[in-house]
Amino acid sequence: MNFIHAKQKAAIDVERLGLITSFVAVAEHLSFVEAANALGQTPSTISRKVTRLEDSLGTRLLERTTRRVAMTEAGRLYYDQCVTVLGGLAQAEALVESLSTEPRGLLRISIPVAFGRLHLSSAILDFMEQYPDVRVEANYSDRFVNLIEEAYDLVVRIGHLPDSNLIVRKIAANKRWVVASPGYLARCGTPLVPADLATHSCMSFTHYSAGGNVWRFQRGDDVEVVKVSGDFRSDNSEAVLEATRRGAGISVIAAYLCHDSIRRGELIPLLTDWSSIPEAGIYVAFTHAKHISPKVRCFIDMLSQRFRSPPWILD
The missing domain is CATH 3.40.190.10 (Periplasmic binding protein-like II)
Structure with a gap:
């Protein structure tokens, strides 16, 4: 029989845990004095807590004489269950504490x-x-x-x-770079200001220009908005990068993606005194x-x- 769940009124709360802890200490030491010393309380306080616990359970857990303390049969069964519960709580706290300090x-x-x-x-x-x-x-x-x-x-x-x-x-x-291949620039010329992009084939990464083929640039307090057009759009930025390297047009590409192509000379940065917005x-x-x-x-x-x-x- 699980005495902890025997009665609805025995539901565990903070106060009841205190009563259980007192009983377990007495059961382990078989002494109210030693249990009190272990818990830093007075023997009379420990005795009152054990009595309250027994009253709530409706059974005696300990036999008390002037010379000794002994557990009743109910006390032994209850003690075994309490040790399991308290051990589980300690294990749960240790687990949570480890989760709060070590990545897992x-x-x-x-x-x-x-x-x-x-x-x-x-x-x-x-x-x-x-x-x-x-x-x-x-x-x-x-x-x-x-x-x-x-x-x-x-x-x-x-x-x-x-x-x-x-x-x-x-x-x-x-940041985002405006880039084109040397071959494209040789065929179609080099834009010098953002407005020049309107006459070029511009390729869009759709997640960057989801609101349409509108590119925005800023230089100091000046902001330029350009409506661009071209024959290629994609929701894959690497596809746009490859099309740009092959000379299909001009694109706006994140630096993390195109920096190697720029260093190798496969792409040429354009409008370098302007910043593509929003920032990246x-x-x-x-x-x-x-x-x-x-x-x-x-x-x-x-x-x-x-x-x-x-x-x-x-x-």
């Missing part, structure tokens, strides 16, 4: 396709080697996911996330700043350290 468990993240493939895949593997108790589910997608409804711990995105319900941190600098920093977003889990905190710290001097920043 499943980390679900959503990351952009190209950036994830080029720069995050190896970072994730390094993170898992450093924290072997963490499992990672990485979903590669350029769509804006609902972090809460889709149960992600963390999302990585290019450009600032507008959702005010999320905690957003910038982990790396980045690398951000992470999560839900709880006060109670951020160790796995999320350590992953963000690792990314921030890794991309402190990102390889795509051109001199």
